[in-house]
Amino acid sequence: MKPDRPRPAQWPAGFWEALQNSQWLSDTPAWTGHAHWTLGLPEAHWQLALLSTWALWEKEPHAPRRLHLLAHTEHPPSADDWASLAVDWPAFGPLAAECAQACWGLLPGLHRLVLAQGRLQLSLWVGSSLARDAWWRSTPHQTWGQPPNPTGPASTMVRQQVFLPPSRHKQESAWPARASARPVHGSAQPILDGSQPLMEPAPPRSQTAPPILVLGSGLAGASAARALAERGFRVRVLDAGTAPAQGASGLPVGLMTPHVSGDDNPLSRLTRAGLRMVLAHAQAHLRVSEDWSPSGLLERRMSGKARRGRWPEAWLSPHPSDTWALIDAAQDWFTPASAAQHHAAGLPAPEQSQAEEPKGIWHLQAGWMKPAALVASLLNHPLIEWHGQTTATHMHAQGQSWWVHDQQGRAHEGQQVVVALGPSSAELLQKLLPQAHWPLEPLRGQVTGGVMPGPESNQMPSHPVNGLGSFLPGVPMPDGPTWWYGSTYDHSRSEPVCLSQDQDSNLSQLAILLPLLADTWHPGEAKGVGLQHQGVDTPHAGEAYPTTLDASLRNWAGVRCTTHDRLPVVGPLEGAPGVHVLTALGSRGITLGLLCAEVLASQICGEPLPIDPAVAHLLRPHRFKKSNKSLI
């Protein structure tokens, strides 16, 4: 099938020929019958290659439902770059505008940009590094074409791996010709997880194949179910609760914000990638100011907080050649907080010299989210079935299937299983693989909140503040706008009980975080009951809220699932093929849930990962090993 588009005069030399030579323009496109197709774009003109491919893919009746494009560039594209392309090729104008919208905050590293309502995914690596080369090499893809003199080791390596011997087109145009017809697996000895399909999943849309079973319907399970349903799988979600999100994800409201570290460590990179994903989902599916708010956030860098890292120095004084692009990209995420932003939080602007680390950071891509609303929106998909009051007790493999048994004596068949049970995951996994070591730690926490005070407390921040716990003002609840502060960290209990001592601790920490507010506002004393509730330890098992220790306050407690390295656990279970784990989202389930699910679904389907494969490797479930024992 040939495109009917007239050839614009301005195509770069050889571009049109390369486009025509590509698989998907032939009479029987190689991608026919594939649900998903991955194409690596040339480094030169990658933006134009993206736009033309996208436009042609939209017209092609047999095109795969999901198209994945890989690209790498030294310099992140600016909105102006996309606008100039739209001027030169007006037909691509709307597509270029969508790209311009998606291309923000492109710091060095891998970014997953979602286009065309999620049907088109762009994995874009900004900057060059050995990690970039390893990613390009180990990510299976077809190759779109290469510029006449490929520059950079990645292009050369890919060419060696994926090109067939030169075709006749080689002489006619300076461009290398067709990619091989079969998907090519990059490195013969993959050193990184996730680039190969783990197993051939049953045809997603088959009505006869058993569904994929997802155990748990908190942020982890709901995100996994959604990521798999988006790929065409039927998914059955089993949960012990009477409704979804009754574990830690029943948190009334939580913060979503990036982590900042001087070396831009994996957790920092994960949180930025996760935020990009959850913000896109929220914009498309949730009610702004009701279910979530992209309010921005002031992070106070409190002295004595050991975990507070520095900003990566390179972002403040980058190499001259990429100064502006890097500063622009960093400033899409955060800037030193201004005096006005401090005042809006009822805080004096800190005095500091130019040379110092900022004492306050303004996070632009941050805000609050009601996790239960997020979970509900994730589960709202025609291929997802939710079954409540189904407590999984154990599972076994039989033939091609897995059978999950529940407390009521029923057995549920699945072609694959995703374990996303939060702190209960360890028990089920231990039964499945008794030899294995699962250092998943329950970590109880409690938040305290109340109705927003009247005008007497004029120091009330207009946006969230964190730095010593988090304060979230103006969160709408059925009884009006509320504030929330949290949370506590308690390793000694694994039950979601509300404790008066935690309420005390929350209120005293709040007074340190917002000292001026504490001068004029005394939550908990409004009805004369103050904080004198020692000993009133009210158990509750994951009720939404409130569990009230004080008539004027509300408290909520839940149990997180954590690991000692503070990273999530995501990936296939060795020793139980077809079983996958997604848990240990710690205190960052809102920010990380969707991203981790995307990692998992990409691993299951052999698609490019949304994060650097080296970082995905750090999340694998079998990273915990007991010494001298043969364990996972």
Ligand SMILES: Cc1cc2nc3c(=O)[nH]c(=O)nc-3n(C[C@H](O)[C@H](O)[C@H](O)COP(=O)(O)OP(=O)(O)OC[C@H]3O[C@@H](n4cnc5c(N)ncnc54)[C@H](O)[C@@H]3O)c2cc1C
């Ligand atoms: C006090 C507190 C404050 C927090 N604040 C924030 C915040 O500001 N920002 C943020 O991003 N994160 C925050 N978190 C963390 C966030 O809530 C978690 O990371 C997230 O909810 C974890 O989701 P999950 O799906 O892994 O676990 P859960 O939400 O606990 O889900 C597990 C599910 O498994 C089900 N289940 C358990 N056992 C079984 C079984 N045997 N069979 C079937 N179903 C079962 C449960 O019913 C539950 O639905 C906070 C957590 C707490 C406790």
